[in-house]
Amino acid sequence: MSSMHCRQAASLHRQYVHQESATTDPGNSCKFSPANEYAIANLHSQKSMMPKALLLALPLAIPVALFSTQILPSLFQTYLSQQPLVAEPTIATPEKEEWSLEACEAHKYTSEIVSLDPLVIYINNFTSFQEAEDLIKAGEEDFESSFISAATGLKYVTGRTSQSAPLDTDLPLVDCILHRARTFVGSMLQPYEPFSIPQLVRYFPSQKYDLHTDFWPQHQVMNDGSGRLFNRVASFFVFLRDNCTNGETYFPSVSVLDDDADAGGRLSSLDSWAGKISRGVRKDGKAQGVKFKPITGNAIFWVNMKGEGKDAVGDRRVVHAGLPVGEGEKIGMNLWPRKFYGREDD
Ligand SMILES: O=C(O)CCC(=O)C(=O)O
């Protein structure tokens, strides 16, 4: 098969079954799945019928084109319109944005509870492969050494050696992904409670983020003059590029899955988790906690805060790390829903 067909098929595959292809890179390797083989077969049959079909269709083409563009109501035009064969980056022009938003709204993620208390949820296909690539494109020029946000301000620390980049929330794709996250958290967030600016994080070999929590020990004051206190009530960490070895996200204190470790362990008996979620290992070699392999498009969601109002405190059990990347490159995205916890002068 020519590489052109390979690309076209991969592209068709991305457009019509983009959620299922989230874990592969069809654009680079043209790996086969039943779905893109089907697309390739269709391309071949379209090609061989082309000359005859053209001759027969030519006399009809002009009136049909006029009829379809001028007379049919616009609702039907949607169904008549041809999908472009090549899925291109979606952030540059209004037409591309439209394509992206359409795909964005039609998301098909599924979720699996990993732990109830603390609440940790694994989300399959939170973004499509195309969305992941477009999000990276949207931020990659702005990568800078990562810092941490401490009570005393922003700090560069040896425990966090990645690069970070903010994402522009005015971009329709970013806005749509935030909307998707907001829908996911449901009543946890009031409509007036915002998300932090989404953040890309990139790791090259041996880069890592040591154990930390995403919440602040003390609530932060909003910088809008309102005096409202906020904290990161929950976190989404979305894997956007998984072109690496190691680099798992590790939660040493999420231990519910260790309870039946002696009897084989729930992790090993759940086939759907194979290759995604596995038991973590402590420095002394003992099994502890749970770790998540970077898989493009998939995400981990967890709750950071316990309690309400000013009494809400961070839950230390969701301490986690980005383990060092072995070879290659890992890119992820942080989404942090912010909840308000009273006012400074309350
Ligand atoms: O890289 C990871 O796996 C986790 C990153 C993380 O926890 C963070 O950026 O806060």
Ligand SMILES: [Fe+2]
């Ligand atoms: Fe984190």
